[in-house]
Amino acid sequence: MESAKKIFCDVTKCIACRTCEIACAVEHSTTKDLFLAMLERPRPKRRTFVHFIGRGISHSIACQHCDEPPCVEACMSSCISKNDETGTVDIDRSRCVGCWMCIMSCPFGIISRDLDDKNKAVKCDLCPERECPACVDACPTNTLSYETRDTFSKRIKDKDKGYGKK
Amino acid sequence: MAKNNIYAIIGNSAAGLSAIESIRKVDKSGKIINISKEPHRPYSRCLLSYYLAGQYPKEILWIRPEDYYSKYNVEPLLGITVTDVDIKNKALSTSAKKKVTFDKLLIATGASAKSVDIPGADKKGVFVLRTIEDVDGMLKMLSRVKTACVLGGGLIGMRAAYALKKRGVKVHTIVKSAHIFSQMLDIEAADIMRQHLETNGIEIATGVEAKEIIGGDSVTSVVLDDGNRLECELIIIGKGVSANCDIIKNKIKTSGGILVDDKLETEKKGIYAAGDVAEAYDILEEKSGMNQIWPIAIRQGKIAGLNMTGKETRYEGSYGMNSLDFFNLAVMSFGTVKPKGVKHEELIAIDTNRRLYRKIVLKGNRIVGGVLINDVARHGILLHLALQKIDVSDIKDILVDEYFDFGKVMPLIRRQHKKFVRPEYEDAGLTYNPEISSVKFQDGHFEI
Numbered sequence: 001m002e003s004a005k006k007i008f009c010d011v012t013k014c015i016a017c018r019t020c021e022i023a024c025a026v027e028h029s030t031t032k033d034l035f036l037a038m039l040e041r042p043r044p045k046r047r048t049f050v051h052f053i054g055r056g057i058s059h060s061i062a063c064q065h066c067d068e069p070p071c072v073e074a075c076m077s078s079c080i081s082k083n084d085e086t087g088t089v090d091i092d093r094s095r096c097v098g099c100w101m102c103i104m105s106c107p108f109g110i111i112s113r114d115l116d117d118k119n120k121a122v123k124c125d126l127c128p129e130r131e132c133p134a135c136v137d138a139c140p141t142n143t144l145s146y147e148t149r150d151t152f153s154k155r156i157k158d159k160d161k162g163y164g165k166k
Numbered sequence: 167m168a169k170n171n172i173y174a175i176i177g178n179s180a181a182g183l184s185a186i187e188s189i190r191k192v193d194k195s196g197k198i199i200n201i202s203k204e205p206h207r208p209y210s211r212c213l214l215s216y217y218l219a220g221q222y223p224k225e226i227l228w229i230r231p232e233d234y235y236s237k238y239n240v241e242p243l244l245g246i247t248v249t250d251v252d253i254k255n256k257a258l259s260t261s262a263k264k265k266v267t268f269d270k271l272l273i274a275t276g277a278s279a280k281s282v283d284i285p286g287a288d289k290k291g292v293f294v295l296r297t298i299e300d301v302d303g304m305l306k307m308l309s310r311v312k313t314a315c316v317l318g319g320g321l322i323g324m325r326a327a328y329a330l331k332k333r334g335v336k337v338h339t340i341v342k343s344a345h346i347f348s349q350m351l352d353i354e355a356a357d358i359m360r361q362h363l364e365t366n367g368i369e370i371a372t373g374v375e376a377k378e379i380i381g382g383d384s385v386t387s388v389v390l391d392d393g394n395r396l397e398c399e400l401i402i403i404g405k406g407v408s409a410n411c412d413i414i415k416n417k418i419k420t421s422g423g424i425l426v427d428d429k430l431e432t433e434k435k436g437i438y439a440a441g442d443v444a445e446a447y448d449i450l451e452e453k454s455g456m457n458q459i460w461p462i463a464i465r466q467g468k469i470a471g472l473n474m475t476g477k478e479t480r481y482e483g484s485y486g487m488n489s490l491d492f493f494n495l496a497v498m499s500f501g502t503v504k505p506k507g508v509k510h511e512e513l514i515a516i517d518t519n520r521r522l523y524r525k526i527v528l529k530g531n532r533i534v535g536g537v538l539i540n541d542v543a544r545h546g547i548l549l550h551l552a553l554q555k556i557d558v559s560d561i562k563d564i565l566v567d568e569y570f571d572f573g574k575v576m577p578l579i580r581r582q583h584k585k586f587v588r589p590e591y592e593d594a595g596l597t598y599n600p601e602i603s604s605v606k607f608q609d610g611h612f613e614i
Contacts, residue, residue, distance in 0.1 A: 011576075011598040051573025054600060061572055064590040070546070073468075074461035076180075076212035078229040095226065097216045104489040104498050105461060106546035107588060108572050113542075115494060149593060156596055 004087020006126065007048075007133055008152040009059045013143040014050070016058035021046040023138030024062075027127055042116030047124040048135050049110060060135065060144060062124035063110055065089045071102035071111065080121075088126055096120045171196040173474055174258060174266055176248050176413075177274035178202040179211060180460050181441025183230065184467030185272050185474070190238050192475040198240040199266055201258070205245030206298060208234065212460055215322075218301045219329035227298065248275075251414050253434050270436050270474040273414060273424060274467060277407035277442035277458055282317060286379030292401045295326045304400065311335050314400040315388050317376050319346035321488060323404025327368050328492050330400075338396050340388075341372045350488050352503045354516065355523050355537045359497055362521065366493045376401075407458060409443045421445050422456040428481050430470035438474060440466035449483035450501035450534050450552060457484040487549060489542075495521060498545045501535030501552055502527050510534070515566040524566040531559040547572055554585050 022034070029037035029044035037044050048062035069089050072080050079095035080102055082088075098119030103111045111123045126146075127133040136144040145152065173189055175182050178200050186198055209227040216222045235242045243262065250259040251271070258266040279294035281287060291307065293300050312335065316327045319341030327337045339346070345356040346363075360370055371390070378389045379401060387397045409423035418432050419425045423445035430438050430446070441463035448455040462484045472479040487500035503525070505512065511528040520540070526548065527535035533552040538545050548565070551558055556578055564570050572594075579586050579595040586592075 006593075008593060009597070012602045049571065051571045052569075053573040053576045053598065057598070057600065057602075059573060059576070059594070059598070061594060064593065066588065066590050068588075070461070070550075073464045076210050076460040077226065078210065097213060097222060097226065098491060099212070100489045100491060100496055100498070100542065101461065103496075103542055104487055104500075104545050105549065107550040107590070108594070109543045109545075109547040110572070111543075111546075113496065119491070119494070149589070152593070153596060 004065070005146055005148055006065050006087070007062055007124070007136060008145050008147060008149075009061060010143050010145070010156070011053070011057065011059045013141045014058045014060060015141055015143075016050050016052065017140065018050045019138050019140055020048050020060045020135035020144060021050060023134040024048045024124075027130070027134035028122075042114070045112060045114055045122050047110075047112070047122060060139075061108060061110060062135070063089060064108055065124075065126070066107075070105040070107065074101040074105040076101055089123075090125065091121060091123065093120050171269045171475070172267065173198045173270050173272070174268035175200045175272045175274060176202070176258075177272075177276055177441065177443075178204070178208050178242075178244070179274070179276055179441065180463035181274035181276075181444075181467035181470070182272070183208055184464045185274065185440060185471035186238055186240055188468040188471030189475055192472065192477050196475070198238070199243060199268070200235070200240050201243040201246055201248055201260065201266065203245070203247045204297065207232065207244075209298065210460075211296065214295060214298070214301050215325040215329045218295070218304060218326070219332040221332065248413055251417065251437075253417055253437065256436070271438065272467075272470055272474060273411075273432075273437065273439040273443055274441045274463075275410040275413070275443045277409050279322070279403065279407055280405040282376065282403055282405060284376055284378055286381065286385070287403075289379055289381050289385050290383050291381070291385035291399055292379060292403065294403050295322055296407075304402075307400065308333060308335070311399045313338070313396070313398040314402065315340060315376070315396055315398040316402045316404055318404030318406070319343065319370065319372065320349055320404055320406060321347070321490065322406070323402070324363070324490070324492070326402040326404055327363075330402075331366070331368055335400070337368050338398065339368060339370045340374055340376055340390065340396075341370060342375045344373050346370060346372065350499050350503070351497070351537055352525060354514070355497065355499070355503075355525065355539055358518065358521060358523055358539055359492070359495070362495050363492055407442065409445075409456070409458075411443055421454065425454065426481075428483070429473045429478065430466055430481055431473065438470040440470040446481065447483045448485060450485045455484070455486075457486045459486065459488065461487070482553070485549075485553065489545075495540060496542045497537075497539045498542045499535070499537040500545070500549050501533075502529075503535050503537050505529075505535070513562070513566045515568075526565050528558070528562070531557040531562075533558055533565075541568070544570055547575060551575065551578075554587065556582055556585055 025044040025046040026037045079092045114120045114122045132146045136146045208230040210229045247261040279296040316323045316339045375391045377391045380387045424439040442458040469481045489498045513526045515524045523539035525537045
C-alpha cells in the first residue's frame with residue numbers, strides 16, 4: 001500500500017489560481033468541456049480545494065486516500081471502501097444514502113454534499129478514466145504531482161535539504 | 167501457530183463484522199463462529215429509517231455480499247441465541263442446543279430499543295425502530311395509517327418521524343425534555359432544528375410525556391400527561407437503547423455496558439466486548455462512557471479482532487458524535503456540547519437567516535466538542551484536532567469563522583507535528599514553510 005500513487009501538493013509553488021478546481025469540475029462533468037460544463041445541470045462539482053494557509057501561502061487539497069481511512073469506518077451503508085490493491089478510497093454512489101457520516105469523520109474536510117444530485121457524498125476519485133488526475137495535468141506551476149509517498153518525499157528532501165532556505 | 171484458534175463472535179452487526187474481517191487479515195486458518203439472534207445476513211440497522219422512508223429499496227440494507235460467510239470462511243449460526251456463557255470451560259450454550267467452545271470470545275451483542283412502561287404499550291401498532299422485522303411490521307400497516315405519534319425527540323425518534331413524514335403520514339413527536347435532541351445538541355442548535363422540522367410539517371410537543379396508549383387490539387390514540395389526547399394508528403418509541411449484556415451480567419463487570427480495557431478485553435481474560443454493548447474510556451469526556459454509534463463499533467470490532475489473534479493493539483478510546491440530515495439541512499455534533507464546568511469556553515457563530523450555526527467547546531486550549539448546522543464540512547477537521555489533543559490557541563479566533571478550512575490547520579501541523587499522527591498530515595505538510603511564499607506582494611502589486 002506504501003507504493004500507491006496519490007496527489008501531492010508542493011505548497012511553495014501554489015499561487016491559488018484554482019485551475020485545479022476548474023479542471024476537476026470539468027473532468028467530472030458530462031460534456032468534459034469547460035464552456036458546456038458551465039451550463040450543465042446539476043452543476044459539475046469540484047473535488048479538490050484551494051485553501052489559504054496564510055498570507056500569500058496556499059495549497060490545493062483533495063481526498064488523501066488515507067492508509068486507515070476514518071470515512072470507511074464511519075460509513076454505515078458500506079458504500080465507501082478502501083481498495084487494498086490500488087490504495088484508493090472509493091465511493092459506490094448507488095449505496096450512498098447521504099447520512100454524511102464520512103464528512104463527519106474526514107480529518108481534511110474534503111468530502112462534499114452533492115445536494116443537486118440526490119444527496120450523495122462526493123470526493124476525489126483520482127480520475128479513474130485518466131492516467132493522471134485532471135488537476136495535476138492542469139496545474140500551471142507544477143504544484144501538484146501524482147506519485148507515491150516515497151518518491152514525493154524523496155524528491156522534496158533532495159531538492160532543498162529541509163526546505164527551509166530559499 | 168501450533169493449533170488453530172477458535173474464535174466465537176456473538177453478534178453480526180458493525181462490531182461483529184469488523185472483528186471477523188480484522189481477524190481474517192491476520193489469522194487465515196483459525197476457526198470463526200458467528201452467532202446472531204437475528205436470522206438475516208448482515209445488515210445495517212442505521213439504514214432502517216431510510217428503508218422505512220421508502221427512499222431506498224430493502225436491498226440497500228444488506229451491507230455484505232451473499233457469499234460473505236463462505237468468503238471469509240466463517241461458520242454462521244443465525245437466528246440462534248446464546249443462553250449462557252461458561253467462562254471457566256470457555257463454552258457457550260445456545261438455543262439450538264448446540265454447545266460452542268472457544269479460545270477467544272467477542273461479545274458484540276449490541277443494544278436493544280428501550281420501551282415505555284405505560285398502559286397499552288403492548289397494543290398492535292406500537293413499534294420500536296431497531297430491526298428489519300420492526301420496519302416490515304410498520305410497512306405492512308402503513309396504508310391504514312393517517313397519523314403517527316413518535317415518543318422521543320432524540321436521534322432515533324426524529325429519524326422515524328422524518329421517515330414517516332416522507333411516506334405522507336402526519337407525525338406528532340412527543341418529547342419529554344424541554345428541547346429536541348437533548349443529548350446531541352445544545353439549546354440554540356436544537357431550536358434551529360426544531361423550527362426547520364416544524365416548517366416542514368413535523369409537529370413537535372416538548373415537555374410532555376405519553377401517559378397511556380388507548381385502543382382495543384390496535385392503537386387508536388395516545389393520552390398525554392398534559393391532558394391532551396392525540397388520535398393515531400401508529401406509535402414509534404424512540405427512547406434510546408440499552409446494552410444487551412444479560413447473558414453475562416452476573417459474571418462480568420458491567421456498568422452501562424460491559425466494561426472493557428484499552429484492548430477491548432473484559433475483566434476475564436480471552437473475553438472481549440465491542441460495539442453498543444461495550445463501555446470504554448471516552449477520550450473527549452475523559453471518563454468511561456457509552457458511545458453507541460456505528461463508527462465506534464467498527465473501530466472497536468477491528469481492534470478487538472486484532473487483540474484476539476494475539477496481535478496486541480491499543481484502543482485509543484471512544485467518543486460521541488452524530489450526523490443527521492432532515493429536509494436537506496445537515497446537523498452534526500461531537501463530544502461535549504453542553505459544558506457544565508467553569509473550565510470550558512464556548513465559541514459561537516450564528517446566522518439564523520441562513521440557518522448557519524457553529525459552536526466549538528474548548529477546555530484549556532483543546533477542543534472537546536462542537537455543533538455544526540448546515541456548514542458541516544469542517545466537522546471532521548475539528549473532530550480530529552480534538553481527538554489528537556491539539557493546542558488550538560493559535561487559531562482560536564478563526565475556528566468558527568466562515569472561511570475556516572484545512573489550510574488553517576497547516577501551521578499547527580508544523581508546530582505540533584508529533585501530535586499529528588496520521589501519515590497523511592505529513593504528506594500535506596511536508597513542503598509547507600511559513601517563510602516561503604509563492605506570491606510576493608511588492609510595490610502595490612503581486613508578483614509570482
